[in-house]
Amino acid sequence: xxxxxxxxxxxxxxxxxxxxxxxxxxxxxxxxxxxxxxxxxxxxxxxxxxxxxxxxxxxxxxxxxxxxxxxxxxxxxxxxxxxxxxxxxxxxxxxxxxxxxxxxxxxxxxxxxxxxxxxxxxxxxxxxxxxxxxxxxxxxxxxxxxxxxxxxxxxxxxxxxxxxxxxxxxxxxxxxxxxxxxxxxxxxxxxxxxxxxxxxxxxxxxxxxxxxxxxxxxxxxxxxxxxxxxxxxxxxxxxxxxxxxxxxxxxxxxxxxxxxxxxxxxxxxxxxxxxxxxxxxxxxxxxxxxx
Amino acid sequence: xxxxxxxxxxxxxxxxxxxxxxxxxxxxxxxxxxxxxxxxxxxxxxxxxxxxxxxxxxxxxxxxxxxxxxxxxxxxxxxxxxxxxxxxxxxxxxxxxxxxxxxxxxxxxxxxxxxxxxxxxxxxxxxxxxxxxxxxxxxxxxxxxxxxxxxxxxxxxxxxxxxxxxxxxxxxxxxxxxxxxxxxxxxxxxxxxxxxxxxxxxxxxxxxxxxxxxxxxxxxxxxxxxxxxxxxxxxxxxxxxxxxxxxxxxxxxxxxxxxxxxxxxxxxxxxxxxxxxxxxxxxxxxxxxxxxxxxxxxxxxxxxxxxxxxxxxxxxxxxxxxxxxxxx
Numbered sequence: 256x257x258x259x260x261x262x263x264x265x266x267x268x269x270x271x272x273x274x275x276x277x278x279x280x281x282x283x284x285x286x287x288x289x290x291x292x293x294x295x296x297x298x299x300x301x302x303x304x305x306x307x308x309x310x311x312x313x314x315x316x317x318x319x320x321x322x323x324x325x326x327x328x329x330x331x332x333x334x335x336x337x338x339x340x341x342x343x344x345x346x347x348x349x350x351x352x353x354x355x356x357x358x359x360x361x362x363x364x365x366x367x368x369x370x371x372x373x374x375x376x377x378x379x380x381x382x383x384x385x386x387x388x389x390x391x392x393x394x395x396x397x398x399x400x401x402x403x404x405x406x407x408x409x410x411x412x413x414x415x416x417x418x419x420x421x422x423x424x425x426x427x428x429x430x431x432x433x434x435x436x437x438x439x440x441x442x443x444x445x446x447x448x449x450x451x452x453x454x455x456x457x458x459x460x461x462x463x464x465x466x467x468x469x470x471x472x473x474x475x476x477x478x479x480x481x482x483x484x485x486x487x488x489x490x491x492x493x494x495x496x497x498x499x500x501x502x503x504x505x506x507x508x509x510x511x512x513x514x515x516x517x518x519x520x521x522x523x524x525x526x527x528x529x530x531x532x533x534x535x536x537x538x539x540x541x542x543x544x545x546x
Numbered sequence: 547x548x549x550x551x552x553x554x555x556x557x558x559x560x561x562x563x564x565x566x567x568x569x570x571x572x573x574x575x576x577x578x579x580x581x582x583x584x585x586x587x588x589x590x591x592x593x594x595x596x597x598x599x600x601x602x603x604x605x606x607x608x609x610x611x612x613x614x615x616x617x618x619x620x621x622x623x624x625x626x627x628x629x630x631x632x633x634x635x636x637x638x639x640x641x642x643x644x645x646x647x648x649x650x651x652x653x654x655x656x657x658x659x660x661x662x663x664x665x666x667x668x669x670x671x672x673x674x675x676x677x678x679x680x681x682x683x684x685x686x687x688x689x690x691x692x693x694x695x696x697x698x699x700x701x702x703x704x705x706x707x708x709x710x711x712x713x714x715x716x717x718x719x720x721x722x723x724x725x726x727x728x729x730x731x732x733x734x735x736x737x738x739x740x741x742x743x744x745x746x747x748x749x750x751x752x753x754x755x756x757x758x759x760x761x762x763x764x765x766x767x768x769x770x771x772x773x774x775x776x777x778x779x780x781x782x783x784x785x786x787x788x789x790x791x792x793x794x795x796x797x798x799x800x801x802x803x804x805x806x807x808x809x810x811x812x813x814x815x816x817x818x819x820x821x822x823x824x825x826x827x828x829x830x831x832x833x834x835x836x837x838x839x840x841x842x843x844x845x846x847x848x849x850x851x852x853x854x855x856x857x858x859x860x861x862x863x864x865x866x867x868x869x870x871x872x873x874x
Contacts (some may be wrong), residue, residue: 353841353845354839356842356844359841386706520672528653535658
């Protein structure tokens, strides 16, 4: 039992790290632009596909393929922010319509380019087994956990220490006030969306070798990331990290006690339960007059 | 706003819709698409009341439709009751679940509420998909009978035929449309509009915001339940995939596309949403890509939906009265 529990905790941490990557992008974009980008899951998926393409067709190196995939998706994010989401700021209804439109375009575009079948991406780290006592995992598990940990640290340093990061935080706190002190908020929006898209691509590229790469691979991470940022309190970066990890671990451990079919019931039931007692999320700021 | 002109226009539209099978008797495929669109237009009316008129977005509304659908399906499949009582029972079941969900969730702030409705939708879906004994699991409940023929003496409506079922679906839609109209025009409806415009001011003016939200959420879930019951009777099977998250998002799209807060928005949205992909079948594999582009363009250039676009056009042409005008 203890072995199984430990195994599920490591598995949960790994998948939680993937949720964290998706959630970080979404929480940055939401915090800064007030845009809820439901198309973030297909960016994740597209990241997986581009990484696959880069790995097999352009370079044989997995890290280089990841970097290329992040660059490609950053470029796509740049275009999407400029062409679609910037005109729709302040209109959450039409953001939902546009996101769904983008989901259809990107998901079916990928099917048209690569076909509907799932792709395999065997990279060396996914083939290597690491033994810890009686437990065994692929090296990719630890690649994911390590990469995400480093990413979180870099992102946090960037946001807190650099001028640009400070400008991003300022815009997130109050866009009007940020403009008053001379921050070009349009540029900040563009940069934030680009970073978010690149993080989604990193997630897809990291998960691809473990699971398969297929057109719907981003759907569940999107849902879980959405749950994570709500749990964390909509707009809180540490909240998104802890929310994502918590969801990953809870859902993995819950499979020991409850049939796998009800995994999502547990996760979303837990979300509702937390919000009943803390309607502003675990790390959010309480608004006056709220329950 | 000339109410007489508006109601004449709506009556004329419904008369035209009723005459479709008579005018174009051979167009069974088009009739099938229209009937399917009506099956979406009914739950869209429920969502329109909640979202268009009260300003609350629900991303799990097809979950409530599913509750109604499974209730209707179970009652009809086992021959316990006929179509109309089964549909009403479905509405009651969906409304009851809506009430239960609404009590805790309606206290949450905007974005939190949206995500919680999404969570409720996903939970309901996993229940449909996994409570095999009750819902038949992933296979669903096949073999739902069509309603018994209705014999009026001079004419017999056979609901097993496409024309008959189209008329039935249209009648169910017309009934929910009337309910929507009555609610929107009532004092209750005005209070809902006040809540949408500014909750704090509405509360200060003596509107019990929570009670109103709870009432409209329950009604909205019940109407969605009717839509679900209609859909499974039309498709003759209840399956979990009909009520998954994507379907809930599609429903929100239908309401927004048609024009949230317009009486005819749900109908216009449903017909467009179901018909455009069918028309695009000529483009084969790329049809959903094109549809996606159409959606993005509509989001960018028709921010208040097609009804809003038409109303704006109408205003530009200088006429003030328009059947689709916003009732608020």
